[in-house]
Amino acid sequence: MVNTPQEQKRKAALAALEVIESGMKLGLGTGSTAAFMVRGLGQLYREHKLNDLICVPTSVATRNLAQEQGLPLTTINDVDRLDLTIDGTDEFDPQLNLIKGGGGALLREKIVASLSDRFVIIADASKEVDQLGRFPLPVEVVPFAWKTVARHIENSGIQALLRASMNPGDPYKTDQGNYILDLQTGGMPDLPKMKWMLEGLPGVVEHGLFLDMADEVFLGKEDRVERITKTN
Numbered sequence: 001m002v003n004t005p006q007e008q009k010r011k012a013a014l015a016a017l018e019v020i021e022s023g024m025k026l027g028l029g030t031g032s033t034a035a036f037m038v039r040g041l042g043q044l045y046r047e048h049k050l051n052d053l054i055c056v057p058t059s060v061a062t063r064n065l066a067q068e069q070g071l072p073l074t075t076i077n078d079v080d081r082l083d084l085t086i087d088g089t090d091e092f093d094p095q096l097n098l099i100k101g102g103g104g105a106l107l108r109e110k111i112v113a114s115l116s117d118r119f120v121i122i123a124d125a126s127k128e129v130d131q132l133g134r135f136p137l138p139v140e141v142v143p144f145a146w147k148t149v150a151r152h153i154e155n156s157g158i159q160a161l162l163r164a165s166m167n168p169g170d171p172y173k174t175d176q177g178n179y180i181l182d183l184q185t186g187g188m189p190d191l192p193k194m195k196w197m198l199e200g201l202p203g204v205v206e207h208g209l210f211l212d213m214a215d216e217v218f219l220g221k222e223d224r225v226e227r228i229t230k231t232n
């Protein structure tokens, strides 16, 4: 039986649960793959196979799901550090650099990942790329200056599209009340340069490039889950 993309996500998410131990402080990622992980974790917790957990969700959606699952929650302001965060990704390259934010949660995801001793990614096979950038790069911007930021980026030759919401005519808003620009880079041969350019733009709150942050990927494939560890 060949795993569908949904099955690849589910199997990768459930395989990654094996790295969780009782007593851990955990970051919970956002997205469809992370949702499989949160449901699986909820089940292990309710069955007392994992105990004394403290979880920090990376979005309102994940907080709601984790609450439904009966997982013990806290906020990032109430922890100094986390043992582990498990999250999805939109793309990852051979060095385990990531594009994240397709679901709009990049800001909280990056904060939570940056406080984690270990950052584990769960993904289906479509997320593996040789070079980041086929997927549009999400950039979170303050609504006050979104057009200014978009203009700056477009002057460098990259199209920056304001993400739309479900309500026709309204921009998508993140959990922090910001907008997202989706950058059509078409491929980023120089990731540090892109990072540097975005971080130098006033009005940019955060971007979806997660460079040198992930430690490991659980990759759901058609026939198995592959575990890819970062080589330094």
Ligand SMILES: O=C[C@H](O)[C@H](O)[C@H](O)COP(=O)(O)O
Binding pocket: 029, 030, 031, 032, 033, 034, 087, 088, 089, 090, 099, 100, 101, 102, 103, 104, 105, 106, 109
């Ligand atoms: O903002 C959303 C996150 O970065 C997600 O982890 C990412 O978009 C992957 O989502 P999914 O697991 O639904 O493909």
